[in-house]
Amino acid sequence: MIRLQLPGGAEVEAQEGVSIREALADIPGIKKAVAAKVDGTVVDLSRTLTGDTDVIAVEPVMPGTDEALEVLRHTTAHVMAQAVARHFGMENVEFAIGPTIADGFYYDFDLPRSLTDDDLPAIEKIMEQIKRENLPIVRKEATDRNGALAIIRSYRAKSAFKQELIAGFPDGEAVSFYGQGEFTDLCRGPHLPATGKLAFFKLLSVAGAYWRGDEKREQLQRIYGTAFFDKKALKTLLHRREEAAKRDHRKVGPRLGLFRSLPEAPGFPLWLPHGTVIVNQLLAYMREKLERRAYQEIRTPHIMIDDLWKQSGHYDHYKDNMYFTEIEGRSFAVKPMNCPGAALAYKQGLRSYRELPLRLGEFGLCHRFERSGTLHGLTRVRSFVQDDAHIFCAAADLQGEILALIDLAHEVYREIGFGAPRMVLSTRPEDRTGSDEMWDHSEGELREALAKAGTDYTVNPGDGAFYGPKIDFMVTDAIGREHQLCTIQVDFSLPEKFDLVYAADDGERKRPVVIHRAILGSIERFVGLLIEQFSGAFPLWLAPEQVAVLPVSEDRHADAAGNVLQELRQAGLRAHVDWPGNKLGKKIREATLKKIPYLLVIGDREAESGTAAVRRRDGTDCGVLELGEMLRLLREERDTRSLTALLGATTTDDR
RNA sequence: GCUGCCGUAGCUCAGUGGUAGAGCACCUCCUUGGUAAGGAGGAGGUCAUGGGUUCAAGUCCCAUCGGCAGCUCCA
Numbered sequence: 089m090i091r092l093q094l095p096g097g098a099e100v101e102a103q104e105g106v107s108i109r110e111a112l113a114d115i116p117g118i119k120k121a122v123a124a125k126v127d128g129t130v131v132d133l134s135r136t137l138t139g140d141t142d143v144i145a146v147e148p149v150m151p152g153t154d155e156a157l158e159v160l161r162h163t164t165a166h167v168m169a170q171a172v173a174r175h176f177g178m179e180n181v182e183f184a185i186g187p188t189i190a191d192g193f194y195y196d197f198d199l200p201r202s203l204t205d206d207d208l209p210a211i212e213k214i215m216e217q218i219k220r221e222n223l224p225i226v227r228k229e230a231t232d233r234n235g236a237l238a239i240i241r242s243y244r245a246k247s248a249f250k251q252e253l254i255a256g257f258p259d260g261e262a263v264s265f266y267g268q269g270e271f272t273d274l275c276r277g278p279h280l281p282a283t284g285k286l287a288f289f290k291l292l293s294v295a296g297a298y299w300r301g302d303e304k305r306e307q308l309q310r311i312y313g314t315a316f317f318d319k320k321a322l323k324t325l326l327h328r329r330e331e332a333a334k335r336d337h338r339k340v341g342p343r344l345g346l347f348r349s350l351p352e353a354p355g356f357p358l359w360l361p362h363g364t365v366i367v368n369q370l371l372a373y374m375r376e377k378l379e380r381r382a383y384q385e386i387r388t389p390h391i392m393i394d395d396l397w398k399q400s401g402h403y404d405h406y407k408d409n410m411y412f413t414e415i416e417g418r419s420f421a422v423k424p425m426n427c428p429g430a431a432l433a434y435k436q437g438l439r440s441y442r443e444l445p446l447r448l449g450e451f452g453l454c455h456r457f458e459r460s461g462t463l464h465g466l467t468r469v470r471s472f473v474q475d476d477a478h479i480f481c482a483a484a485d486l487q488g489e490i491l492a493l494i495d496l497a498h499e500v501y502r503e504i505g506f507g508a509p510r511m512v513l514s515t516r517p518e519d520r521t522g523s524d525e526m527w528d529h530s531e532g533e534l535r536e537a538l539a540k541a542g543t544d545y546t547v548n549p550g551d552g553a554f555y556g557p558k559i560d561f562m563v564t565d566a567i568g569r570e571h572q573l574c575t576i577q578v579d580f581s582l583p584e585k586f587d588l589v590y591a592a593d594d595g596e597r598k599r600p601v602v603i604h605r606a607i608l609g610s611i612e613r614f615v616g617l618l619i620e621q622f623s624g625a626f627p628l629w630l631a632p633e634q635v636a637v638l639p640v641s642e643d644r645h646a647d648a649a650g651n652v653l654q655e656l657r658q659a660g661l662r663a664h665v666d667w668p669g670n671k672l673g674k675k676i677r678e679a680t681l682k683k684i685p686y687l688l689v690i691g692d693r694e695a696e697s698g699t700a701a702v703r704r705r706d707g708t709d710c711g712v713l714e715l716g717e718m719l720r721l722l723r724e725e726r727d728t729r730s731l732t733a734l735l736g737a738t739t740t741d742d743r
Numbered sequence: 744g745c746u747g748c749c750g751u752a753g754c755u756c757a758g759u760g761g762u763a764g765a766g767c768a769c770c771u772c773c774u775u776g777g778u779a780a781g782g783a784g785g786a787g788g789u790c791a792u793g794g795g796u797u798c799a800a801g802u803c804c805c806a807u808c809g810g811c812a813g814c815u816c817c818a
Contacts, residue, residue, distance in 0.1 A: 296745060462744090671774090
């Protein structure tokens with residue numbers, strides 16, 4: 089007999105060798121269990137229990153938990169693979185991998201032809217059929233790699249991918265397989281007990297993918313899908329995807345007249361007047377930050393001779409992403425990064441230790457060739473402005489500077505209204521420059537700065553640049569893609585390459601360390617993410633049009649509207665009067681769709697009393713305000729870069 | 744770059760081989776109005792580009808360009 093301890097402390101006894109399902113048969117509601125957790129590991133319900141310890145902690149995994157969802161999706165992926173095999177014929181399909189991902193799962197196949205969206209309903213139908221067949225899902229185990237290879241060869245003609253996977257497993261360890269009906273797959277498990285336990289699923293899209301993500305390897309066909317126990321949860325996800333698509337900056341940006349992507353300039357966005365306002369506001373904001381933190385701003389040449397790029401190392405490492413041009417027989421490159429220019433700026437004169445840390449900021453326009461398939465709205469472009477800076481400092485200053493940068497980044501994201509980004513520390517890669525002492529020192533300083541900043545972060549070992557470790561700040565966009573914003577990179581290499589020195593307090597020439605950093609990253613990408621963050625309804629200070637003045641009657645209220653407009657403009661607010669001969673309802677509708685923060689209605693009452701009836705873009709009626717008071721509030725909301733509306737502040741603005 | 748899908752008016756889209764359409768936007772006129780669409784009329788397209796099949800191509804085929812999803816890349 090073995091004793092099982094259930095969550096809550098109750099114990100049951102079971103015969104050795106019985107399955108978990110049998111052992112727990114008397115627990116109420118156990119029929120809904122999809123798997124079980126034994127000593128914290130999720131396993132199949134059919135797993136048999138052996139008693140080498142006194143008491144085994146067993147917990148049924150019930151729908152509603154993350155573990156259960158993972159099992160469901162994994163099994164759904166397998167059933168999809170089985171359906172694909174039936175759709176194309178088992179002998180025509182080779183299976184690659186089929187993991188679960190954040191919102192569902194995918195499976196990669198090698199197929200006789202490419203999949204199209206039209207295949208999905210047919211495959212879904214076969215999946216429903218397999219669900220109805222309620223095939224038991226059976227686990228098989230091979231004791232080692234050879235046994236596993238024997239199994240895989242016995243059940244399928246083509247299995248090169250699976251064999252490659254098995255060959256990569258540590259030898260001597262058991263390898264498990266899961267089978268249902270005519271289908272068996274190499275798999276770690278666990279799985280649902282039978283295909284009839286499948287719940288609600290939906291196949292979402294087809295895509296190309298490479299075996300092991302390597303474009304030199306086989307091109308495979310991938311199907312993305314998702315599954316839930318709860319029909320409503322599935323609907324919610326599908327709905328969320330639609331909502332996310334609605335705030336996609338590639339839709340919203342052009343509609344609000346912020347930017348356009350042109351066939352004439354793929355990857356080089358065109359900024360329209362309204363988008364340019366936002367860019368300029370962000371730059372002005374960052375310039376304020378630079379002034380307060382003792383930066384100096386520079387502007388470096390956009391085009392410089394090849395020799396410079398050879399010296400910097402870009403020619404060797406980054407040439408494929410650079411644009412070149414030839415003038416008078418000499419070859420020049422368009423800058424993909426600002427660092428060489430900053431190094432040249434540093435070198436103008438002998439620097440003293442008294443000047444360090446020397447912080448040189450640059451809103452540098454960079455051009456990088458990106459392959460056509462990688463371009464994406466504003467988040468992946470071929471030309472962009474970086475809010476870049478290079479901090480030249482002594483090694484001893486490193487930690488303080490890094491800490492100040494982490495602080496600056498958090499301050500900026502908080503003030504602009506971004507969610508907390510995910511922070512990642514990347515440490516020394518195999519292929520690197522600089523001594524181990526330098527790496528030890530700088531990695532240590534980064535860790536300590538992160539600890540002092542008191543923020544959570546993860547570590548990507550070996551993912552640093554070859555010239556130094558770095559800290560990246562990542563945010564997720566409306567459609568779930570993660571993007572890098574801030575990057576803080578230590579560089580020992582650039583000062584060497586450009587022979588940068590400073591005169592130390594003892595008169596010796598010493599080598600400074602460089603920190604590259606960008607807070608917003610690419611302004612283009614940042615605006616793209618902002619558009620999605622605010623769904624186009626920007627805070628007052630960023631809004632391209634801040635106030636719309638709407639006269640009730642074109643004739644009678646022209647003067648009063650004109651006066652209000654004058655006052656608004658005097659206060660430096662971006663305002664206009666909506667003149668056309670439309671009814672008030674229509675003017676309100678149009679201004680609202682343009683996401684203009686405040687609408688001022690001017691009619692007889694307001695014209696007489698020197699007031700305006702204020703309405704917000706979310707529909708809130710802010711009542712009638714005296715003009716002076718209204719201007720005061722508008723100025724305050726703008727000047728403090730408030731994220732919430734100050735007029736009619738009893739409710740929150742719908743952003 | 745690779746695989747798949749898509750490209751029709753400024754925008755959103757309909758149009759399965761037989762005379763290019765709708766809504767919004769735009770222009771003109773009427774309407775002068777009180778919190779999310781007043782009315783009438785007008786103008787606007789080499790159906791992405793180039794080739795092919797056909798008596799006939801927006802529609803079928805091929806190529807190119809661009810967009811989208813994914814892969815990949817981002818010293």
